[in-house]
Amino acid sequence: MSVVADHLSWGVKRKAIVKDVSLRVTDGETLGLIGPNGSGKSSLLRLLAGLKRPDQGRVTIHGKDIAAIQRRALAQSVAFVQQNAATETSVSVRDVVRLGRTPHRSALSGWRAADQAAVDGALARVGMTHLQDQSWLTLSGGERQRVHIARALAQSPTVLFLDEPTNHLDIHHQIEILQTVRQLNVTSIVALHDLNLAAMFCDRIVVLKDGALVASGTPETVLTEDLIANVFRVAAAVSPSPHHGRPQIHFHTGV
Numbered sequence: 001m002s003v004v005a006d007h008l009s010w011g012v013k014r015k016a017i018v019k020d021v022s023l024r025v026t027d028g029e030t031l032g033l034i035g036p037n038g039s040g041k042s043s044l045l046r047l048l049a050g051l052k053r054p055d056q057g058r059v060t061i062h063g064k065d066i067a068a069i070q071r072r073a074l075a076q077s078v079a080f081v082q083q084n085a086a087t088e089t090s091v092s093v094r095d096v097v098r099l100g101r102t103p104h105r106s107a108l109s110g111w112r113a114a115d116q117a118a119v120d121g122a123l124a125r126v127g128m129t130h131l132q133d134q135s136w137l138t139l140s141g142g143e144r145q146r147v148h149i150a151r152a153l154a155q156s157p158t159v160l161f162l163d164e165p166t167n168h169l170d171i172h173h174q175i176e177i178l179q180t181v182r183q184l185n186v187t188s189i190v191a192l193h194d195l196n197l198a199a200m201f202c203d204r205i206v207v208l209k210d211g212a213l214v215a216s217g218t219p220e221t222v223l224t225e226d227l228i229a230n231v232f233r234v235a236a237a238v239s240p241s242p243h244h245g246r247p248q249i250h251f252h253t254g255v
């Protein structure tokens, strides 16, 4: 088991934001995290990745309690692609991606062939090799997002957390990034808003509503018309795609 969360709760002042969430993610699985705005997806991802401490419950990654793993050791196996992550300084695309190697390097070790191979591979994976000399500040929103994903891939993680990785991307790159994530030999937990993309690319889906886990399972079992009406408040028809067999959702509220 790659990631196990037991009874995680977290809140701010008197507001409970993540409520008693338990889940298990197996090695190599792509788990989708869906739910309405404010349902707690980002908060849960940050708890799972060890970026926030839960008020109750615990998370283990590869069998180790993350509260007991040192930051650097955690960063050698866990990478996090944040929503709207910013890189302020005027550095090149290549330099941003090189930062992904930081947890694997010591003060004494120079830049090694393995570091270069990881950076080159990550740039190629997201289709950014041709822009590697460009200043990060001059990139479009979608290009920046792809560079942040490349930085996470350069980290060579065994567990990858992605918070809305497709929100600035055109449809070609949305599909390409999710295909890449799925094909990596890495356990991935990805918060997504697009239910059709979640259905196409996730092995399993977890649904959050008001901070609580309300459903989990395969896309076929989770993405029902009733769940979409109850959790997302839209009317939809769900049927298997004739092209790939996964559920496809046709929204008809208000049309």
Ligand SMILES: Nc1ncnc2c1ncn2[C@@H]1O[C@H](COP(=O)(O)OP(=O)(O)OP(=O)(O)O)[C@@H](O)[C@H]1O
Pocket (backbone or CB within 6 Å): 012, 017, 035, 036, 037, 038, 039, 040, 041, 042, 043, 044
């Ligand atoms: N540090 C904080 N202090 C106060 N409230 C917070 C804090 N972090 C999150 N929240 C609140 O917790 C709720 C869940 O936020 P979170 O960002 O986890 O939701 P989300 O499902 O990722 O939302 P979205 O789909 O809009 O990105 C929101 O109501 C948010 O305002």
